[in-house]
Amino acid sequence: MRIIVDLVRCQSYGQCVYAAPAVFRFNGEASLEFDYAPGEELREAVERAVAACPVQAIRIGLPDASTGEAPADASRGET
Amino acid sequence: MSGGATAAGGTFAGRIVIVGASLAGLRAAEALRLGGFTGALTLIGDESYPPYDRPPLSKTVLTGWLPVEHTTLPQFVALDAEWRLGVPAAGLDLTGRRVRLADGQEVEFDRLLITTGTRARQWPNETEAALDGVFTVRTRDDAARLRARLAAGPNRVLIIGGGFIGSEVASVCRELGLPVTLVERSGVPLDNALGATAGGAAARLQRHHGVDLRTNVTVMALEGDGRLHRAHLSDGDVLDVDVAVVALGAVRNTEWLRGAGRAADARGVVCDASCRVFNAEGMVLDDVFVAGDVALAPSTLRWPTDCGRTLG
DSSP states (O other): OOEEEOTTTOOOOOHHHHHOTTTEEEETTTEEEEOSSOOGGGHHHHHHHHHHOTTOOEEEOOOOOTTOOOOOSSOEEOO | OOTTOOSTTOOOOSOEEEEOOSHHHHHHHHHHHHTTOOSOEEEEESSSSOOBOSGGGGTHHHHTSSOGGGGBOOOOSOOOEEEEESOOEEEEETTTTEEEETTSOEEEOSEEEEOOOEEEOOOSOHHHHTSBTEEOOSSHHHHHHHHHHHHTOOSOEEEEOOSHHHHHHHHHHHHTTOOEEEEESSSSTTHHHHHHHHHHHHHHHHHHTTOEEEESOOEEEEEESSBEEEEEETTSOEEEOSEEEEOOOEEEOOGGGTTSSBSEETTEEEBOTTSEEEBTTSOEEEEEEEOGGGEEOSSSOOOHHHHHHHHO
């Protein structure tokens, strides 16, 4: 799965770190680091983190193909 | 061709081409679809990767915590778009409404969005820049290469330029326990971005964490025998270094627009508050827009989602 955190919205509450410590962590006191592509086995923990964030800064993207690659040729297709 | 052009919910149904397939291009494409645009959508990108996020390239990718492939941006909207990745745009024919690609192909458009962004400014001496051990940090490939070199444990890293990228890479080096010298031509790092007071605080923080910070100094030359070995500073000092990170800012990718008759130069593509581009005579063009890092806008806000709404 792919996620993104709006680091402007993030206020370093850290609820995501409690919910999914394998995905979110702080560097120093307040700077959030996160894995943009956590494994599927972490989905439940990530969804808890999304729900727990007081400023709703975390979003989960659409399910994509196994590589997440967009088609690189001229054919049209869903991404 | 401008009849029916409106903001969100507009009736434009022609073909929109977006040149530049990174964050701005992707979010504009999503905004178009969310706004109800149903016409043909093409995204052209010079890199062969789908859109990815750049900020972690100078942070968690360099420390090794985040695999570089993980930086691919999540998508929130099914785009139904044609992707042409790995081919740069080489020219623009405004009257013919065509983008010319570097491989000779041409892509026709009814409306065009330019989101070609920026590239890292390279070390100005080409021979020195080609030495093994000299890096810039802008692309995914850059970050992967530099990460591998940092993981190999260089003796000393030289960072040329104390802006955001330079300061972040210095921080990464200290996190990895690597000796690092940061050379900044101003009196403090981050001077342009944050000013002297905050820059002074940054300097203290850097030195506290063991960065060998040199200010009011420039790097005059890099020396090596195929591999980088030394750097010569303007104050006469000579450093033994095996890795140099050139962090001298970004250059807007506007060269492909040369000769297209628009208001664009090396400083960027000039646009108005609605992301519309001006031609060389200063007239606003109806069907050409710009967003993201490549744009020179009247305000500092260049949100591609707003441009997407205008575009559709």
